[in-house]
Amino acid sequence: MFEPIEIAVKRLDGAGDLPLPSYETSGSAGMDVRAAEAATIAPGKRGLIGTGFAFAIPQGYEVQVRPRSGLALKKGISVLNTPGTIDSDYRGEIKVILANLGDEDFVVERGDRIAQIVVAPVQRGNLVEVEILDNTARGTGGFGSTGV
Numbered sequence: 612m613f614e615p616i617e618i619a620v621k622r623l624d625g626a627g628d629l630p631l632p633s634y635e636t637s638g639s640a641g642m643d644v645r646a647a648e649a650a651t652i653a654p655g656k657r658g659l660i661g662t663g664f665a666f667a668i669p670q671g672y673e674v675q676v677r678p679r680s681g682l683a684l685k686k687g688i689s690v691l692n693t694p695g696t697i698d699s700d701y702r703g704e705i706k707v708i709l710a711n712l713g714d715e716d717f718v719v720e721r722g723d724r725i726a727q728i729v730v731a732p733v734q735r736g737n738l739v740e741v742e743i744l745d746n747t748a749r750g751t752g753g754f755g756s757t758g759v
């Protein structure tokens with residue numbers, strides 16, 4: 612699975628001369644994506660930031676939008692809907708929803724690396740409706756049923 616799959620990428624008008632998303636090291640799981648626009652996100656607020664690129668992800672794969680730990684730890688910045696889901700049939704601009712959990716304005720400059728994207732295989736399910744489900748030890752236990 613470490614062998615990369617080819618993903619077609621379109622540079623949108625807003626991308627200008629931004630570099631393509633890329634892996635920062637030879638073992639990185641995620642490619643950092645950059646802001647194609649400036650933004651300021653106040654504490655407790657969220658913002659939608661375009662990356663300037665659109666993908667044609669091969670069917671059977673998705674791209675997940677995830678936070679960068681450095682922004683989370685140092686600035687309190689996360690991806691609100693992490694992991695964001697880029698569907699294989701989406702042809703629009705990849706955008707990032709950032710949430711500011713810090714106590715200062717988060718200022719985004721164009722070109723800043725604001726999140727990372729991870730390519731992942733997708734297993735879809737075919738739901739078959741039944742009257743009775745098989746019994747399990749967990750049963751209907753959830754939400755701390757095994758202790759907190």
Ligand SMILES: O=c1ccn([C@H]2C[C@H](O)[C@@H](COP(=O)(O)OP(=O)(O)OP(=O)(O)O)O2)c(=O)[nH]1
Binds near residue numbers: 676696697701705
């Ligand atoms: O962080 C994200 C999440 C989603 N998207 C785009 C790509 C994705 O394929 C599409 C739909 O995402 P999702 O299914 O999460 O949103 P929805 O609220 O279900 O919208 P829709 O009804 O369009 O599926 O929005 C992004 O650009 N960034």
Ligand SMILES: [Mg+2]
């Ligand atoms: Mg959806």
